Amino acid sequence: MLFLLFVSSLFLVSCEKEIDVDLPRPEEKLVVEGVIETGAFPYVILSKSTPYFDPTDISSVANSYVSDATITISDGTITNQMTKLCTSTLNSAQQRQLSELVGIPMNLLSTYDICGYVDLSMLGEVGKTYEIKISWNNEEYVGSTQLVNPVPLDSAWFEVFGDRDSLGFLYAEMTDPVSKNNYYRWFAQRINSYTYGSLIGQQKDNNFLTPSSSVFDDEFVNGTNFEFGYGRPVASDKFDDQAPERGFYKVGDTVVVKFCSIDQGVFSFISVAEEQILSTGSPFATPVNVPSNISNGALGLWAGYSPHFDTIICKK
Amino acid sequence: MKNPIILFFFLIYSFFSISQNVTISGTIKDSQSGETLIGATVFVKELKIGASTNVYGFYSLTIPAGEYTIVCSYVGYKDFLEQIKLNESITLNKELTGSDVVISEFKVEAEKGDENTKGTQMGTVELDVEQIKNLPAFMGEVDVLKTIQLLPGVQSSGEGNSGFYVRGGGPDQNLIMLDEAVVYNAAHLFGFFSVFNADAIKNVNLIKGGMPANYGGRLSSVLDISMKEGNDRSFHGDGGIGLIASRLTLEGPIQKNKSSFIVSGRRTYISELAQPFIKDDSPIKGSGYYFYDFNAKLNYQISDKDRLFLSGYFGKDVFTYVQAESGFTINIPWGNATAALRWNHIFSDKLFLNTTAIYSSYDFTFEGRQEDFSFGLYSGIRDWNLKADFSYYPNPKNTIKFGLNYTYHTFIPNNVTATQGDTEFDLGGAVRLYANEGAxxxxxxxEISPLLKLNAGFRLSTFQHIGPFKRYIKDNDGNTIEEIDYDKFQSLKTFVKPEPRLTGRYTLNETSSMKFGATLNYQYMHLVSVGGNSLPTDLWIPSTDIVKPQQATQLNLGYFKNFKKNAYEASLELYYKDLRNLVEFKDGADPSDGVNDNIDNQLTFGKGYSYGAEFFLKKSLGNLNGWIGYTWSRTMRQFDELNQGKEYPAKFDRRHDLSITASYNLGEKWTFGAIFVYATGNSITLPASKYFVEGELLVEYADRNSYRMASYHRADISATYTGKKFKEYKDIETGEIKKVKKKFTSSWNFSVFNLYNRRNPYFIYFDNTGNLTQGTLDVAAIQVSLFPILPSITWNFSF
Structure with a gap:
């Protein structure tokens, strides 16, 4: 990306124009977004991929959701059929919570009837492998994920960055297990409220958010004790979350860190997806599809999260 | 002719069949500079046979004793004629006088050789640097690599890509040599300029098909570049001041007629020129880019039979990026260094030896720093190479070459370091791979008969990956299941490969011939590229127990015809090339570290083929010179693990490729040049579908390289005004007006790049506008073009 910046800045003469891209219409694929977490019930949302250059308006997004599938979930001993749950049955507070949890726009949830699949009788347990089978359009798609042993953070704290007076990052110290191939994902949520401005009294983050490179593995650090740090996920664009405070935590914030151990399939998906998000459009990036852990050509991810929680109060 | 035994039989025949012969041999030089002339011909009129000089200006011709007219000639030089009675072998060293010093009293009877139709070599183009200098050049910087990309069968991939592609081969399949030293990255600034400073170069020879057996180690082409040796008569200089770079070359005798030197340097100053326009409070103040080149060569004529050459090249690109606010700095230097020591020895008038010791290296470094965190990445390759090449001229019907070649390679695919304060992260340390290569x-x-001439050769090449090395054996999920340590010099894998080569010519009539060729080549080192474009970050890796040598079989057929006393040369060549064991990174490979892994574990292997037809028409005599080259071709790749195993077009697959060049001399003062190029657009991979996970837009790509960018076409023109070359004076005795060459001459070059301001695609990116939460997300494809119409001016001088 730097090269690109450089090439275009060196020759300030480069020019751009919008072009029409004429590609054959792609095949529609099933997209899976499913999560199971220790102590929580599993949910799955299904949608379809759409042609890249088609404009995305609210109705096309709504139409991309799939609600005519059958899903079974198995923990190795018990197999259940998941229950379809649609937004029309939720009140607006529940809809808002769902919107923030799965990233579906609120206006979409309130206007259209969007359905997901849950199994309220099953809670994620560490050590178990969960398999989902999706039947849709006479095809069967299978995915499996494991709730691996959680690895705790030894400690976690806030530190002011450089000569800033109140802005800083979160840091943590951990000890990676001796065994190889451990994978981690970092989530964080500010649970304190805005103390001024138009959002006064509102909790800063309603859900756990991930920074732009939220996963790492123990390739460089296997079996060692080490420190690492993260900035604030920039998903929020609320008034004082933008520049110059963008990416920073602030003295006075209370942050819950959800540090999850994940399996390799989840790691591969998230790390490639995050890379793709960062490099979309760069001519120097190799076009790579995100590797799904669902069979039969489906896209998306069936993710198992095995979390460890920590609460950090940000002070100088 | 693939069978070496048959070859041997031919040899025996040629050694003993001719008796009562004498040999005439020697060196042909330029009378003004003492530079040896490459490809000058020595012709025996009565016998209608001749020989041409090799890269060192040496020739040898064995003929029956008798009285002959010997003609020495070279394009642009006055012919030398001499009646000689040959009773015994003689040495005939000749100096020819170039046309630019020939004063109008005698006109140069320009006559061109007919090597085009008479030689066995096909797919070969020899370019004279002076000829290249008359064509328009990007920003006035004359560039031999840019010029060879105007030849049929040779493709550039547009601006901003460093490689060139020959007949469907990748950029790593070209053997690029500067005075016999391999140059691993021949590009500055992503290929906008090549590392070859035209002022220091004498001759450029490109072989794109039917590679003879004295070359090897690459599949697709040989680009053999010879540096000037330096004037051994008097001290001279050449230089130029352009918009973005300046050059200076100095040459002269150390001991007159015996030894000489040449040094040549070039440096860009575009970023220095840009600095005043960057405001002091700019967030990127201090960022910049420059490159420089330095060539030097010494040569020493020890005796009539021995000559020593020492030549070297050193060049670097340096890119610096500074973001003052966050204390973030990046420093990226990269470049080549080569050194070659050569010894020419003439054993006898029939046997010539050149022995060379070469060092060659390419390094790429990336250093990033923010606060007390620093990150470094280093990759490179280093070669020590020894070779001996013999030329034996038993009789005019045979020219025999044989030799051997050994290289010790050190590959450093990636060496990553990271430190925070005093803490150094374990990133696996420096990974080095070692290999022996020999041939x-x-x-x-x-000449089998007056009609049929063959160039039959056999090359036996070998490559050995040796320790120290640690091999990580992986399972399908990429987890290490075994580690094996190899000791220093322990062999991990050895390849021995036979490479038969055959080309031939069959004369149809006085002015036309058919040529054919069949060659098998192996390549033991591979350039793997992480991004879609070729960049200085591409990595060289050796063949190992996992990576097999790349293999190419090429078949050629050509029709060659000369018109109007060889003033026009035309050819039509057809080729088919089969490629095996090609190397790419697996999808999503991240070769950034050497921890618990080997880089070749991340590679995947496939095959490819290419076929095409190349048409070439060249005129190199008279005031109007130039050529038309057109190529129709198709190049495909197939990798089991890429594109779902389906065949796909190579990035540089190109159906049509047309180049037209012309230069015109208008009197003594003005020279005009023009170029037009047209090429089918590059193939790229574009997103086909989009989907959302966690509210983020993800893309699923269409088939690899299934989209064509718009075609590339462009016209450039140039005009060169040369000041007076001659001074007139009146001879006091005769009263005649005479001319002498001026000591200092200069010229102005005006050029216009992209005359009609074509917006050629450089890359396409996607702009997401709107917001998913508002349901207004829209994706637009934006095509970026680099250079609009760009005029430039360069002042060149010589003294």
Whole structure:
């Protein structure tokens, strides 16, 4: 990306124009977004991929959701059929919570009837492998994920960055297990409220958010004790979350860190997806599809999260 | 002719069949500079046979004793004629006088050789640097690599890509040599300029098909570049001041007629020129880019039979990026260094030896720093190379070459370091791979009958990956299941490969011939590229127990015809090339570290093919010079693990490729040049579908390289005004007006790049506008073009 910046800045003469891209219409694929977490019930949302250059308006997004599938979930001993749950049955507070949890726009949830699949009788347990089978359009798609042993953070704290007076990052110290191939994902949520401005009294983050490179593995650090740090996920664009405070935590914030151990399939998906998000459009990036852990050509991810929680109060 | 035994039989025949012969041999030089002339011909009028000089200006011709007219000639030089009675072997060293010093009293009877139709070599183009200098050049910087990309069968991939592609081969399949030293990255600034400073170069020879057996180690082409040796008569200089770079070359005798030197340097100053326009409070103040080149060569004529050459090249690109606010700095230097020591020895008038010791390296470094965190990445390759090449001229019907070649390679695919304060992260340390490469070869350029001439050769090449090395054996999920340590010099894998080569010519009539060729080549080192474009970050890796040598079989057929006393040369060549064991990174490979892994574990292997037809028409005599080259071709790749195993077009697959060049001399003062190029657009991979996970837009790509960018076409023009070359004076005795060459001459070059301001695609990116939460997300494809119409001016001088 730097090269690109450089090439275009060196020759300030480069020019751009919008072009029409004429590609054959792609095949529609099933997209899976499913999560199971220790102590929580599993949910799955299904949608379809759409042609890249088609404009995305609210109705096309709504139409991309799939609600005519059958899903079974198995923990190795018990197999259940998941229950379809649609937004029309939720009140607006529940809809808002769902919107923030799965990233579906609120206006979409309130206007259209969007359905997901849950199994309220099953809670994620560490050590178990969960398999989902999706039947849709006479095809069967299978995915499996494991709730691996959680690895705790030894400690976690806030530190002011450089000569800033109140802005800083979160840091943590951990000890990676001796065994190889451990994978981690970092989530964080500010649970304190805005103390001024138009959002006064509102909790800063309603859900756990991930920074732009939220996963790492123990390739460089296997079996060692080490420190690492993260900035604030920039998903929020609320008034004082933008520049110059963008990416920073602030003295006075209370942050819950959800540090999850994940399996390799989840790691591969998230790390490639995050890379793709960062490099979309760069001519120097190799076009790579995100590797799904669902069979039969489906896209998306069936993710198992095995979390460890920590609460950090940000002070100088 | 693939069978070496048959070859041997031919040899025996040629050694003993001719008796009562004498040999005339020697060196042909330029009378003004003492530079040896490459490809000058020595012709025996009565016998209608001749020989041409090799890269060192040496020739040898064995003929029956008798009285002959010997003609020495070279394009642009006055012919030398001499009646000689040959009773015994003689040495005939000749100096020819170039046309630019020939004063109008005698006109140069320009006559061109007919090597085009008479030689066995096909797919070969020899370019004279002076000829290249008359064509328009990007920003006035004359560039031999840019010029060869105007030849049929040779493709550039547009601006901003460093490689060139020959007949469907990748950029790593070109053997690029500067005075016999391999140059691993021949590009500055992503290929906008090549590392070859035209002022220091004498001759450029490109072989794109039917590679003779004395060359090897690459599949697709040989680009053999010879540096000037330096004037051994008097001290001279050449230089130029352009918009973005300046050059200076100095040459002269150390001991007159015996030894000489040449040094040549070039540096860009575009970023210095840009600095005043960057405001002091700019967030990127201090960022910049420059490159420089330095060439030097010494040569020493020890005796009539021995000559020593020492030549070297050193060049670097340096890119610096500074973001003051966050204390973030990046420093990226990269470049090549080569050194070659050569010894020419003439054993006898029939046997010539050149022995060379070469060092060659390419390094790429990336250093990033923010606060007390620093990150470094280093990759490179280093070669020590020894070779001996013999040329044996038993009789005019045979030219035999044989030799051997050994290289010790050190590959550093990636060496990553990271430190925070005093803490150094374990990133696996420096990973180095070591290898031995060797070859022996033998070839005979043999005239079977007046109509049929063959160049039959055989090369036996070998490559050995040796320790120290740690091999990580992986399972399908990429987890290490075994580690094996190899000791220093322990062999991990050895390849021995036979490479038969055959080309031939069959004369149809006085002015036309058919040529054919069949060659098998192996390549033991591979350039793997992480991004879609070729960049200085591409990595060289050796063949190992996992990576097999790349293999190419090429078949050629051509029709060659000359018109109007060789003033026009035309050819039509057809080729088919089969490629095996090609190397790419697996999808999503991240070769950034050497921890618990080997880089070749991340590679995947496939095959490819290419076929095409190349048409070439060239005129190199008279005031109007130039050529038309057109190529129709198709190049495909197939990798089991890429694109779902389906065949796909190579990035540089190109159906049509047309180049037209012309230069015109208008009197003594003005020279005009023009170029037009047209090429089918590059193939790229574009997103086909989009989907959302966690509210983020993800893309699923269409088939690899299934989209074509718009075609590339462009016209450039140039005009060169040369000041007076001659001074007139009146001879006091005769009263005649005479001319002498001026000591200092200069010229102005005006050029316009992209005359009609074509917006050629450089890359396409996607702009997401709107917001998913508002349901207004829209994706637009934006095509970026680099250079609009760009005029430039350069002042060149010589003294």
């Amino acid at each position: 022996i070869y033998f070839l005979d350029d043999i």
